[in-house]
Amino acid sequence: MQSPEGTLARFREYMVGPTRFMTLLSCFELGVIDALRDRPGMTAAELGAAVGAKPDPLEQLLLLLVKDGLVKYDDDSGGYALDALAGVEAADLRRALGYMNMIKVVALRQLFHLTDSVRTGIPVGLKELYGYEGTLYGAVAEHKDLRESWATLMDAVTARIDPWFFANIDIPPGARVLDLAGNTGLGAVNACKLKDSPGLRVTTFDLPEKEEECLRNFKAQAVDGQCSFIGGDVFDGVPKGFDVVLIKHFLDMFDKSDVLKILGAVGESLEVGGQVHIMVPVYPEKITDTDNYNVDFFPAFFIGCTMGQGGPQKLSTYQSWLEECGFTVTRAITKDPAEIPADVIPVPAILCATKTA
Numbered sequence: 001m002q003s004p005e006g007t008l009a010r011f012r013e014y015m016v017g018p019t020r021f022m023t024l025l026s027c028f029e030l031g032v033i034d035a036l037r038d039r040p041g042m043t044a045a046e047l048g049a050a051v052g053a054k055p056d057p058l059e060q061l062l063l064l065l066v067k068d069g070l071v072k073y074d075d076d077s078g079g080y081a082l083d084a085l086a087g088v089e090a091a092d093l094r095r096a097l098g099y100m101n102m103i104k105v106v107a108l109r110q111l112f113h114l115t116d117s118v119r120t121g122i123p124v125g126l127k128e129l130y131g132y133e134g135t136l137y138g139a140v141a142e143h144k145d146l147r148e149s150w151a152t153l154m155d156a157v158t159a160r161i162d163p164w165f166f167a168n169i170d171i172p173p174g175a176r177v178l179d180l181a182g183n184t185g186l187g188a189v190n191a192c193k194l195k196d197s198p199g200l201r202v203t204t205f206d207l208p209e210k211e212e213e214c215l216r217n218f219k220a221q222a223v224d225g226q227c228s229f230i231g232g233d234v235f236d237g238v239p240k241g242f243d244v245v246l247i248k249h250f251l252d253m254f255d256k257s258d259v260l261k262i263l264g265a266v267g268e269s270l271e272v273g274g275q276v277h278i279m280v281p282v283y284p285e286k287i288t289d290t291d292n293y294n295v296d297f298f299p300a301f302f303i304g305c306t307m308g309q310g311g312p313q314k315l316s317t318y319q320s321w322l323e324e325c326g327f328t329v330t331r332a333i334t335k336d337p338a339e340i341p342a343d344v345i346p347v348p349a350i351l352c353a354t355k356t357a
Helices: 004-029 032-038 044-051 055-067 090-108 110-120 124-130 144-167 186-194 208-220 256-269 294-306 315-324
Strands: 071-073 079-082 176-180 201-206 227-231 244-248 275-283 327-334 348-355
Touching: 004 032, 004 055, 004 090, 032 044, 032 055, 032 079, 044 055, 055 071, 090 110, 090 144, 090 294, 110 124, 110 294, 124 294, 144 186, 144 275, 144 348, 176 186, 176 256, 186 201, 186 208, 186 227, 186 244, 201 208, 208 227, 244 256, 256 315, 275 294, 275 315, 315 327, 315 348
Parallel strands: 176 201, 176 244, 201 227, 244 275
Antiparallel strands: 071 079, 275 348, 327 348
16 A cells, blocks of 8 residues: 555646646747757747747746756756757657647636536536537537647547558448448548448438538548438437448447447347447556556546546446447457557557347
């Protein structure tokens, strides 16, 4: 058992988390990191002139980056230069900053109301900050800052993870595929382009207001001959006439009762032998596994910022829920964390199942 002093020391790490986060992100937003990349050795006064800020607060912010070895400081010249940050590729930085920007815009402010969100079952922050009574996925349609921050990251995540997803599922030639809650059609586009399955036809199923953008994306990607759209709400029923249903980045948004409703509706829509392929972030089977940051991030994010409910589950939990809904799980794999960029939080898994009852 950890000593009381050790426990309090861990509290201190929680306390400084938000300030450390914003100190680092502010250095990027101010242009300090780009300025040092272009001209190493600048003093605080020179940096201030370059980025349009007073040198004194810049020096204060840079203390943390120097402490953590991200930036180095020369005592003799008073100049700063990139240290560990100098070795990070630009593409990797863009990915990490995409996550950080989304956390700032979508999460930081809303999480002030996390306790009330837990009590009420709604994302209270969206109501308090935006006057919006609903979930993030409706709010992004009305608020540009939320949409740009969230959608930009989600599109990047889909583009990065879909090749792994489609490489690990089977879609028979000529299959009629339904992409459940497929948003604006990127998943359907990727199904056509990444899955070598002759005669494949993919339909995006989502709320009716997504249709216009979805069809526009199909045409832009030259898959409008293979892809179509059906508007509707999964809780009102899932369209019939499909052989395969894809469920990606969706089940983790809901508590158990709603997940069972969704899986039950999918089961009712499929004939016996129909397939469902699911991709979700998962918690480790042993929650004390400190290498998995899903537990650190997703509970507060889903409850406080997006849905007022939900959060990932263990892979074994999703397996048991599928079986409860009349499916037989044929494959269940978790992506090797060694294959995931070190800055990325979600650890995704794939579950493939066949309707047997």
